[in-house]
Amino acid sequence: MIRRLRRNFILIASSAILLILSVILLVVNTISYISNYYESMSILDIISDNCGRIPSDEQFDGFSFQVSRELPYETRYFTLVYCNIKQLQGG
Numbered sequence: 749m750i751r752r753l754r755r756n757f758i759l760i761a762s763s764a765i766l767l768i769l770s771v772i773l774l775v776v777n778t779i780s781y782i783s784n785y786y787e788s789m790s791i792l793d794i795i796s797d798n799c800g801r802i803p804s805d806e807q808f809d810g811f812s813f814q815v816s817r818e819l820p821y822e823t824r825y826f827t828l829v830y831c832n833i834k835q836l837q838g839g
Contacts (some may be wrong), residue, residue: 791823 795802802820 791819797825 802823
């Protein structure tokens with residue numbers, strides 16, 4: 749009887765802890781994902797509004813994320829220019 753109660757208590761307590769930790773992990777990861785998504789979309793909007801260039805530091809006022817001096821280097825991979833004659837030019 750005592751062993752059965754002890755085993756049930758351990759099972760219920762372990763399940764509750766697992767559930768609580770899973771919910772906390774899910775919430776933290778969801779918040780992180782949403783934050784990263786909106787920050788990357790904001791950066792892409794800035795780049796597309798400025799014809800593929802990153803503006804100077806003075807033009808970043810009013811954004812919800814912190815802009816560092818590393819932003820041009822974090823977003824630097826490659827560029828493609830779509831010309832009117834339907835050709836792609838890599839840069």
